[in-house]
Amino acid sequence: MAMTFLTRRRRVRWLHEPLPPRDVGTLHDSLGFYRSLTGEERTRLGQFARILIREKNWEGCGGLVLSQEIKLIIAAQAALLLIGMDLDPLRDRVFPNVRSILVYPAGFVAPLPRLGAGGVITEGHANLGEAHYNGLSGGPVIVSWRDALEGGLRADDGRNLVLHEFAHKLDFLDGVIDGTPPLDAGEDYTRWKHVMSAHHNDLVRRARARAPSVLNYYGATNPAEFFAVATEAYFERGDAMRQWLPELYVLLRGYYKQDTAARTAPPPEESGVPGGP
Numbered sequence: 001m002a003m004t005f006l007t008r009r010r011r012v013r014w015l016h017e018p019l020p021p022r023d024v025g026t027l028h029d030s031l032g033f034y035r036s037l038t039g040e041e042r043t044r045l046g047q048f049a050r051i052l053i054r055e056k057n058w059e060g061c062g063g064l065v066l067s068q069e070i071k072l073i074i075a076a077q078a079a080l081l082l083i084g085m086d087l088d089p090l091r092d093r094v095f096p097n098v099r100s101i102l103v104y105p106a107g108f109v110a111p112l113p114r115l116g117a118g119g120v121i122t123e124g125h126a127n128l129g130e131a132h133y134n135g136l137s138g139g140p141v142i143v144s145w146r147d148a149l150e151g152g153l154r155a156d157d158g159r160n161l162v163l164h165e166f167a168h169k170l171d172f173l174d175g176v177i178d179g180t181p182p183l184d185a186g187e188d189y190t191r192w193k194h195v196m197s198a199h200h201n202d203l204v205r206r207a208r209a210r211a212p213s214v215l216n217y218y219g220a221t222n223p224a225e226f227f228a229v230a231t232e233a234y235f236e237r238g239d240a241m242r243q244w245l246p247e248l249y250v251l252l253r254g255y256y257k258q259d260t261a262a263r264t265a266p267p268p269e270e271s272g273v274p275g276g277p
């Protein structure tokens with residue numbers, strides 16, 4: 001996806017400058033996953049985060065005054081989804097279907113209706129976040145700052161609001177809300193749908209039986225939520241997913257192109273979390 005010459009020229013100007021030490025300190029202190037990234041991954045994370053900060057329209061809502069720190073902590077979590085992908089920070093558009101990012105202080109009352117003709121998804125979990133689908137032009141991503149902050153600090157509980165909402169935006173890139181984002185040429189749609197639906201169906205059964213799973217039951221809601229929830233677990237519990245849901249892990253690794261299982265430390269007392277179909 002190409003972008004305008006002017007945008008590219010602007011990026012060239014600032015992308016090669018390193019992140020200011022204060023921003024690096026923020027990432028270290030606020031994002032549990034940051035220390036486990038390689039140097040190159042950190043560089044790309046900083047680049048994509050800065051692109052999101054500069055090229056998206058950020059709005060503090062509900063009285064929240066946005067700071068560089070707040071934007072960086074949210075943008076860097078969204079950027080984590082991208083750092084393994086075949087994206088050139090100098091040339092490519094980044095989340096082209098996201099124009100605005102709205103940040104509320106905490107859980108908020110959704111200003112828009114639940115899933116309807118306009119394609120708005122209102123998350124069932126207490127309106128912590130929303131990803132709006134308005135065709136390819138893209139609606140805003142809405143997140144609660146409190147939950148985005150907590151999600152960043154706790155990088156191994158399998159829940160991350162920002163990863164969840166931006167995973168929806170990846171899914172929406174092809175204009176369809178179905179849990180299948182546009183895949184690279186070498187990837188296989190048939191296999192994707194097969195593996196995803198088998199694991200979705202298994203999660204539905206587990207949720208009904210209240211049986212343990214690596215995946216949050218919320219992913220049983222529908223295929224789109226399944227992809228968002230599986231993304232959270234892939235990044236935050238990669239080792240458990242590789243162990244218990246190896247097919248799903250390999251599929252998501254092929255898409256995100258990061259070996260998150262090698263990155264995350266083994267969770268304590270993980271003796272008995274079954275979860276594979």
Ligand SMILES: [Zn+2]
Nearest residue numbers: 123164225228
């Ligand atoms: Zn969702």
